[in-house]
Amino acid sequence: MSDATELAIRVTDLTRTYQSQDGAPERTALDQISMAVPHGEVHGLLGPNGAGKTTLCKILSTLLVPTSGSATVSGFDVTHEYKRIQPLVGIVFGGEKGLYNMMTAADNLHFWAGLYNVKRSVAKERVPRLLDLVGLRGRAHDRVDTLSRGMRQRLHLARGLIGDPRILILDEPTVGMDPIAAQEFRNLIRDLREDNITFLLTTHNMAEAESLCDRVSFIDSGKLLHCESPHALRRSMSSRHRIVAKSVPGDIAAQLEQRVDVEQVRLTDSSEAHIDLTDKRAAQEVLFFLTDIGIDEVSLAPATLEEVYIQLIGERGMELGS
């Protein structure tokens, strides 16, 4: 057996192209991507519109075949052993796909249980349990078109779990949810981690990726740019050095702003000063200076994942993936 069996997902030199209509050149959605995701990891797929994230999710859930290269899920090849993969993988696509509006929440889950070959007796126990898990037991007998968008997303998650998957692929699962519903959804994912489910999560929400993911892969124009923990990425990729200090007097803030290596000094509502500097050395100097004059609530703050994203991908903005 190959070492791929130790991994939930292994992708090797994976390329996927799409034929275009009207004789236009074919489009390369994934360009020789390689990555490995161990069991139990929450792995984020980040990148701009058209980067290739959904294409990767579809290949791993055996909805699409690769053009070249290979991918395995729990050691099974997506092209040749897709029947072994299907029972292991749950898919949750954001938006409207995958639920039948005219059917009730419970009937939708029973329907999908049938497609996943879940025994009736098992489904009878599992459907109410999953509805409970996603907070929809009270709406079990309501038609899907009477549920709010956030509720439908939670029902999507229950649908993704109906086959008792080992790997759950979530493609923008919180899109369109209000902040509370999205928070509850994230809490659910944290709870599910306890069951050692592996998650592949596509999101444009950097705070979500930062709070949920063990590691993230940045994809841009079908290529993998970086694959690291959010924390490591924030530390290694950031060219920004920010000092956060409490109770900085106005004259000191003004004095710091005069330094050539200080980009900006911003005073926040919580009486913190955010001092952005051009390099690490300058940051250390300012750090020493502040502690010297008795300001002891002072620290270096790494960039957020969102800032790293903008740094990596932002400059090309809307051109990407077009």
Ligand SMILES: Nc1ncnc2c1ncn2[C@@H]1O[C@H](COP(=O)(O)OP(=O)(O)OP(=O)(O)O)[C@@H](O)[C@H]1O
């Ligand atoms: N069925 C298709 N036919 C032709 N081209 C496609 C098809 N599906 C996707 N593409 C193209 O492949 C590229 C990658 O698309 P994909 O949907 O994988 O990106 P994405 O990263 O998921 O984007 P988004 O964040 O907008 O959902 C894009 O250029 C897209 O236009």
